[in-house]
Amino acid sequence: xxxxxxxxxxxxxxxxxxxxxxxxxxxxxxxxxxxxxxxxxxxxxxxxxxxxxxxxxxxxxxxxxxxxxxxxxxxxxxxxxxxxxxxxxxxxxxxx
Numbered sequence: 001x002x003x004x005x006x007x008x009x010x011x012x013x014x015x016x017x018x019x020x021x022x023x024x025x026x027x028x029x030x031x032x033x034x035x036x037x038x039x040x041x042x043x044x045x046x047x048x049x050x051x052x053x054x055x056x057x058x059x060x061x062x063x064x065x066x067x068x069x070x071x072x073x074x075x076x077x078x079x080x081x082x083x084x085x086x087x088x089x090x091x092x093x094x095x096x
């Protein structure tokens with residue numbers, strides 16, 4: 001699925017394959033999906049890592065963010081995300 005690595009600088013790095021990252025993204029638009037994946041390859045002392053996702057509408061309207069908007073992204077990234085969202089929303093309509 002993926003792996004979690006402890007870095008020399010004291011941080012953690014979560015490494016997902018492109019396939020797993022896109023899978024998590026697609027689960028956001030799959031009715032009944034938990035929109036989560038579990039990573040079992042974790043550092044000693046841990047059993048697993050649960051990675052969850054939520055749609056922007058929910059995430060950026062949450063009380064914990066107090067209405068704070070999404071951050072700025074590179075224009076190319078924004079265009080790619082818009083294209084992916086278009087595809088996923090079309091698929092969502094066909095799945096239901």
